[in-house]
Amino acid sequence: MEELKKLNKDCYEWLKKIPPQHWSRSHFTGRAHSDVILNNLCETFNGKLNEGRDKPIITCLEFIREYLMKKIVNVEKAIGKCTGPLTPTAMQTLENIKKKAEDYRSVFCGNGKYQVSGPWMDQCAVDVVQQTCSCRKWELTGMPCKHVVATIWEMRKNSKDVGIPETWVHEVYWLKTWKQMYSFKIEPINGRSMWEKSVCPTTLVPPKHGVTIGRPKKKRRKSAYEIDDMVKGNSASRILQSVTCSKCNNIGHNARSCKGQKASAPSGSGKGKGKAG
Known part of the structure; x- marks a missing residue:
């Protein structure tokens, strides 16, 4: 700081x-077993819904339901092709960690604690009983860090039954957990003509809607923090910038949307004019 x-x-x-x-x-x-501090997951899902965003409410909800229905089936097919104890992404991540762990040396200190040192004066303390490492990556992500992997290899050298590093990964990365997450299905439903009639005595009518000028918007509304960042970064859109009408010289609209407003008199008008002699 x-x-x-x-x-x-x-x-x-x-x-x-x-x-x-x-x-x-x-x-x-x-608690989340992830060190991601961005909202990329929801932004990705939000981008998939752009096609149905401008539809009426029921049609939009049907679009989302059908998308999720197909998504679950596609993921289930991908899971069926996977092998091993972990998901493909977790397996690749752990393999990269193993390559880095080859340069580290672990020393037993007693009470299930190890001192792990490596290049660039990198040294951390690992507690296999509490399943913590002083770098905190194991605790935050649930994935053993390079210090922990080096410790597991050292424990195996001493004939300790500790298993392979994959068994020390948190269950959120297990292939079995992935299968359970997509074990449910979204059932098909009948068309609108076969839906049950509502017993509600009130007839809901759509709100009054006027025709707006220009192309309908599909982008989500940005938060106040995002708008501030755009302004400070000089990347504000035309909506945030002041526009001057070429017809009436007023600020806030352009000539296309001008309704014939009278331009305000400039300050200091009339000064400097001489009197008729």
């Missing part, structure tokens, strides 16, 4: 007001 304060004091003051457990990996609880 002190380095950030030297770099940008405004950013330091803004970030200091937010509890660190909401933005700093060093203060995450580890």
Whole structure:
């Protein structure tokens, strides 16, 4: 934080007001078993719904239901082709960790604790009983870090029945867990003509809707924080920038949407005119 304060004091003051457990990996609880601090997952899902966003409510919900119905089946087919104890992504991640762990050395300290050292003066303490590492990656992600993998290999050298590193991965990465997550199905339903009639005595009519100018919007509404970032980064859209009408010279609209407003008189008008002699 002190380095950030030297770099940008405004950013330091803004970030200091937010509890660190909401933005700093060093203060995450580890309950989610993920160190991702972005909302990429929901943004990806949100992007898949662009096609049905401009549809009426029922049609939009039907679009989402059909998308999820097909998505579950496609994922189930992909799971059927997988082998091994972990998901393909988790297996690849663990293999990369194993390659890094080859350069580390683990020393037993007693009481299930190990001191693990490697290149670039990287040294951490591993507790296999509490399943923690001082780098906190094992605790945050549920995936054994390079220090833990080196420790597991050291334990196996001493004829300890500890299994392979894959058995130390949290169950959220297991292939069995992935199968359970997609074990449910979205059942097909009949068409609208076969739906049961509602017993509600009130007839719901659509709200009054006027024809808007221009192409219908499909992008989601940006939050106030995103708009502030766009303005500070000089990337604001035309909607956020001031527009001057070429017909009436008023600010806030263009000539296409001009309704003939009278231009306000400029300040200081009439000054400097001489009197008729």
